[in-house]
Amino acid sequence: MATLWTAPEAVRPVDRPALAGSPDVAAWIAGMDRDQRVGDCVLTQLLLGEPVRVIETRPDGWVRAVALGQPAAKLGTDGYPGWLRAAHLADADPAADGPLTVDAARTALRAGSEGDAALTGVVLGTRLTPAGPAVDGRRPVRVPGRPDPLWAPEDDLVPLPAERPEAEKVLAVAERLRDLAYVWGGMSTDGIDCSGLVHLAWRRYGITLPRDADDQAAATSQVPLDSERPGDLYFFARPGRRIHHVGIVSAEPHGGRRRMLHACYLTRRVIEEELPADRRATLVGAHRV
Incomplete structure (x- = not known):
């Protein structure tokens, strides 16, 4: 990172x-x-x-x-x-944006199939390009700035899907990050913020969303409240102000009650909860990617 x-x-x-x-x-x-x-x-x-x-x-x-x-x-x-x-920084590698993505919360790349760790802390959503077949459960991948391939655990890599994922699959990725520390500007499985959680969960499936919550709202389609589904997004803003927060719808609305998974500034963690009163008061809409 x-x-x-x-x-x-x-x-x-x-x-x-x-x-x-x-x-x-x-x-x-x-x-x-x-x-x-x-x-x-x-x-x-x-x-x-x-x-x-x-x-x-x-x-x-x-x-x-x-x-x-x-x-x-x-x-x-x-x-x-x-x-x-x-x-x-390293020189650009046209093949760096590869067809594999890291699906583990974090992994390490080794200097050989049985070598020492050369890069640790490679996180969920990182795109990698294979450089040959797997050997003994590890796969060689190309890394910018490295002349020779590094080796990743094969079980930590998955191919990017050919088709757009269902939103509930994206929600499932975000749910794996529950209890992660809230870090302003964070976008990794070491620490993350509200819009970073949304961006990273969709990136895992090869979909690029804007980085900030207000831009994410502009890039998605609003749906009527009470028609939202798990995996949709809730956006929040104070009167007369731009959108400042986003959460992922985690359950169907029921009797006016709504739930979301989000990186919460107040608790400084990724949590799943029913919208409390202050969130209900600033909810400005539900959107679909």
């Missing part, structure tokens, strides 16, 4: 593990307290092999770049702009 920051000057001492040449996102999140996990210095995160376009390079090792796989209509036509460490 690489992290996209608002500005080089915005990073904090606690962010050091995420800035290392080989980022340790799990240690970074574990080292933050409840309030530090919602600091506004983080914009989003990028998975292994995710394409970016560099638009500015600084001599101090920072680059301004656009995350091409994370649409953000209000910020730019090409993708999500922000700042990355130059050490977290």
Whole structure:
């Protein structure tokens, strides 16, 4: 994982593990307290092999770049702009956006079929390209910046579906992330935010949604309340304000009562719950992908 920051000057001492040449996102999140996990210095995160376009390079090792796989209509036509460490980039590999996706919460890629771990923390939704047949339960895959293939556990990889998935299958992926830590801008199985949960769950099936909740609302189709189905989305906004939160419908509505799975800012976890009063008061619609 690489992290996209608002500005080089915005990073904090606690962010050091995420800035290392080989980022340790799990240690970074574990080292933050409840309030530090919602600091506004983080914009989003990028998975292994995710394409970016560099638009500015600084001599101090920072680059301004656009995350091409994370649409953000209000910020730019090409993708999500922000700042990355130059050490977290590799030359583009046209085959990186491959036909396999990581289905495990996290996995490790090894230097050989029986070698030591070369890359740890490769997370759910990462796209990989096979580089040969499996050997003893491991499959060689291409990785940007690596001249030789690395080896992934074959059981942690699945082919991308040829057809659009049913929304309930996407919900099932998100349900596997229950109790995950809430991290502002997070988009991994180490920590995630509300729109990141939606984006990542659909990405697992090869579907690209915008990164932020308001853009996700604009990119999906509104359905009448009480006609929503599990896997649809609930959006929330305060009067006169833009959409600030999204959750995944987790059950059919019943008697005016609604349930959702969401990365909750208040509890700082991914939870499934009946909409409490404050959520009901700010619910602005249900949408379908």
